Amino acid sequence: MNDQLREYVDKRDFSRTPEPSGEDENVDPFFVVQDHRASSHHHDFRLMLDGTLKSWAVPKMVPEELKVKRLAVQTEDHPVSYGSFEGSIPEGEYGAGEVKIFDRGSFELLERTADKIVVRLDGARLKGTYALVKFKGKETSEKNWLIMRTR
């Protein structure tokens, strides 16, 4: 078990949820946006980086228009195999609700620092340059980022 996935595994009971437990596929880097009808309807934006899926929950959905900033709350790393997951997480389980793939495609990493990630997405719906920028300041959570399409 990849140590990055400890939090992912700890939150789930794989005898109850159909989500992947983490055996990983060997695939080219991709991004995926999953539409997740949990207690609140949101998007999950995931980028394959460092051999895992870096993940953000986007409460108001990933913007398709230019320059629209949306909150993106970083969540635990997910296994690469989660990128093809669609299904129903049962009531009572973490993230209970329907998961569907909204978009998936390749991406090019243009910039990466501790508080900024810039990628060019080539999906069926999402095409263009997207920036994820970490919030600054001590009042906001370390996990809060903004996502926007810049080009």
Ligand code: MN
């Ligand atoms: Mn979610």
